Amino acid sequence: MKTSSAFRPSTWIPLLLLGLLAIVPTVASGFDQPYWTAFFARILIYAVAASALNLALGYGGLVSFGHALFLGIGAYAVGLCAFHGIGSGWLHLLVAVAAAAAAALVIGAISLRTSGMAFIMITLAFAQMGYFLLVSLKHYGGDDGLSVGSTSRFGPFDLGSTSAVYYAAWLVLVAILWSMARVRVAPFGMALRGARQNVKRVDAIGLQAHHVRLVAFVLSGMACAVAGVLLANLNAFVSPSTLAWTVSGELIVMVVLGGIGTVFGPFLGALLFFVLEEVLKGFTEHWMAVFGPVVVLVALFGRRGIAGWLEALNRKRPSPGPPDIVAPGRA
């Protein structure tokens, strides 16, 4: 059963893409196109962030419109540590993850008291709060941002070069995709996905939906902060624009574009998002005038995303395995 699932298009196509991405730096240096490495590194990092958001948004049904905050916390953990002369990557990572966990715990505890529209608004409001806080810290560059003087050093491994960040991001992405696949079928993930559909029933079978959701929100924020650490190292620069509300919106677009609640969806969505952006930029500087309507069309018609489309391919070919577990529609 396990082996047959690996040969479904919805599984092997993302895995193939992931494999191809592993050789991008080699190919890029072969063709002497270092820009490719930086471009795809950005995709990998946002794929990590989008996958992290997918835990709350897709599995948990928590429409967080403020996940850019956690990305920003991760980025500023590197920026502020480097500013104060701390170069240890382990410490950067620790600060990022701990700060994100603390922030997510407070935000989640307050936000989860509400639901629906108010949840969207309050997560947005918290992200804006963080944004304005960083803008106000003139000592750390304020609006103009802060360059990261010393990148994260994990012993002999230094995230100073683009290719180092690239491989690190690739490994983190593989780790998070693997975790997301495991969580999806683990008891915790089952409870979380159950709570998305019906909180009362999850409570009724003796689980605490509120706690499950809060844990998912915190884990999601922590994973997003790891993406932030990578982003700060890639750009060697952090600025409040990492936390802009549009970034939160873009992360949601990536998740939905790729396929909400699926394992590979956010990765595919991030890939398509940036490739489409790059292609459109080749035609016009006003790429958003084209991309905006695309997003509207996705919202209107493409609700299952790329992953949903790949799953449709699964069904076309006769498969000896059990029927696919179709992601239930969002309530």
Place this chain on the structure above:
Amino acid sequence: MSLTLLVAQLLNGLQYGVLLFLLAAGLTLVFGVMSFVNLAHGSLYMIGAYAGALAYGASGSFAVGILAAMAAALAIGLVLEVTIVSRLYRRDHLDHVLATFGLVMFFNELVRILWGPQPIFVQVPDVLSGTVDLFGFTYSSYRFAIIAVGLVVAVGSRLLIHKTRIGMLIRAGAQNPQLVSALGVNIGLLNALLFGVGAMLAGVAGAMAGPVLSVQSGMGEPVLITTLVVIVIGGIGSVSGAFYAALIVGVVDTLGRVFLPLILRQLTERSIADAAGPALASMSVYVLMAAVLALRPQGLFPARRG
């Protein structure tokens, strides 16, 4: 810190609050009645600002500018409702966020294509360029006019919602759209009308904000996010709640912007205080919202539901 400064800033806060109310009134009804999250409301505000600025510039009459802003925002609002928004009412909020986020990207870029990235500056109309004398204290007539218009709209919308048949249908639709529809009311038309009126009010707000703020691409989003804060504080779907919350947010934000730097100057260096003050003032509104939601998740003045 003199009394005149305080009064002037209170009036500025009132003016900002009234502007927020014009945006919040339409948005909260669309939230409350259709349960629709409309991030593109800020784009309608921007459209109103551009239509107002261009028509005012072409005709020389500010009234024509306001009318043009109302017409443009109403027309585009109705087109959006019919083509996109009405298809999404029955979907979940995520689809609303996604679709209207796409619209925001589109409209911001469209404006940049048509009129460039530079802001347009709008003159205050001659009639209102003077000052008003209030008990020996002067205040800009234009800002005063904004406050007056906002109060008129507030009273008007209250009368509309509580004293007319349409208002009754709106209130009924907010409570139980299926039942209203079953009674033979064209709920689709009612929704379109409501969305259009909300868009029109946003357009008016945009046109009136033109001479006070700069008219440029992306001008709708900061004010939209503040408006969302207003709606959440006021209680989703409640127009009177939106009114009080708009005034509270307007005053808190404005007073914070002026007095926080002054207070911070006592504590730290002047340059740091001047920089940190406005940003902390912007945060104050979000802190207020978080506090309200933590204590009263349904908002301060929730709409009564049957």
